[in-house]
Amino acid sequence: MSQFKFPTPKFDDKSKMISFRRCIRFYLRKILYYPQIRFLEKTLNIEENKNLKSFFNKPDICYNAIRRFCDKSFNANERVKTLIYDANKGLKSFKFLPKDQLIFNFDENFELYLGNNHHVREEGLWAFSLRYQKHVIEQCCFCFTLENNLLISCIQGYKHANFNTLDINKIFTKKCHGLRPIALLIKCVKMLCKYLKLDITLGVYEKNQIRSHKGKNKGYFVDYKKIWLENGGKLIKINNHKYYKLLHEQKSLEEIPSNKRSMYKKRFIMLEEIRQNLNQILSK
Structure with a gap:
C-alpha cells in the first residue's frame, strides 16, 4: 500500500488573489507545523492505522492539523493527536459511515x-x-x-x-x-x-x-x-x-x-x- 503524504488543497477560488493568499497561508503553516505533519504522516503509515489513510486523504480534514480543531486552546501537538484519536474513535464507533x-x-x-x-x-x-x-x-x-x-x-x-x-x-x-x-x-x-x-x-x-x-x-x-x-x-x-x-x-x-x-x-x-x-x- 502506498505511503500517506499530507495532501495539498485545491486553490481554485474565482479570485486569483484569494487563491494566492490561501496558497501562501497553507505553505507557511506547513513550515510552521512541520513536526505535526511528520507526526501525522508517520502515524497513518503504521500498519495498524491503515484504516485511517483514506479518511485523512482529504485536504479539508488534514488542514485541521496545521490550523485549528474543535478547541482554540489546544496547542499544536494536542491538536494533531486529538484529530487522529477523534477520527479513529469515530470510524470505529459509527459503523454506518460514510453515510449519515x-x-x-x-x-x-x-x-x-x-x-x-x-x-x-x-x-x-x-x-x-x-x-x-x-x-x-x-x-x-x-x-x-x-x-x-x-x-x-x-x-x-x-x-x-x-x-x-x-x-x-x-x-x-x-x-x-x-x-x-x-x-x-x-x-x-x-x-x-x-x-x-x-x-x-x-x-x-x-x-x-x-x-x-x-x-x-x-x-x-x-x-x-x-x-x-x-x-x-x-x-x-x-x-x-x-x-x-x-x-x-x-x-x-x-x-x-x-x-x-x-x-x-x-x-x-x-x-x-x-x-x-x-x-x-x-x-x-
Whole structure:
C-alpha cells in the first residue's frame, strides 16, 4: 500500500488573489507545523492505522492539523493527536459511515441524524443534525478527546431561503413537548457519551470556540456560556483547558409542577425512544 503524504488543497477560488493568499497561508503553516505533519504522516503509515489513510486523504480534514480543531486552546501537538484519536474513535464507533444514519423520525418533516459534519470540519468531524424536509436546520458538532471525554465543540443553526428557520424551530419545539432543538441535540450527545462509556460530556469554553468572534460580527453569535449553564454546566479545568462539565441527571416527574407533568411525561417517552434507537444502531 502506498505511503500517506499530507495532501495539498485545491486553490481554485474565482479570485486569483484569494487563491494566492490561501496558497501562501497553507505553505507557511506547513513550515510552521512541520513536526505535526511528520507526526501525522508517520502515524497513518503504521500498519495498524491503515484504516485511517483514506479518511485523512482529504485536504479539508488534514488542514485541521496545521490550523485549528474543535478547541482554540489546544496547542499544536494536542491538536494533531486529538484529530487522529477523534477520527479513529469515530470510524470505529459509527459503523454506518460514510453515510449519515437516521436516528429518529418525529414526523414526515422532522428527522434526527448522526454522522459526518458536512460544513466546517475544523469545528468537529462528527455531528448530530436536526433536519426539516431534508434540510439541516440545527447541528451539534462534537469530538472525542484524548482524556476519554466527549466535547461539544459547536452548535449551529442554518438559514434557508425557502422557509423561516425560527418559525420551524417553534413548530419543532411544540412537537417535542417543549424541548427546543438545541436542548434535544445536547441530550443526544449525552446519550452517546453514556453508550460509549466515556467519562464526561463537555461543552466548549466560550472563548475557545473556533469561530465565536467572527460569528459575532456576522450576527450568528451563539452564547455558549448561557447554553451550558441552562444544561447544568459547571466550569472545570482538564489539563489546563477550560470546559463546562454537563450534568446527565434528568428531573423526575415528582420534581415537575403538576400542570406540566403530562407534557414532560410525553417528552421523557420520546427521549427514551431516541435512546433505544441510538443504542440499537450503534450496537450493530
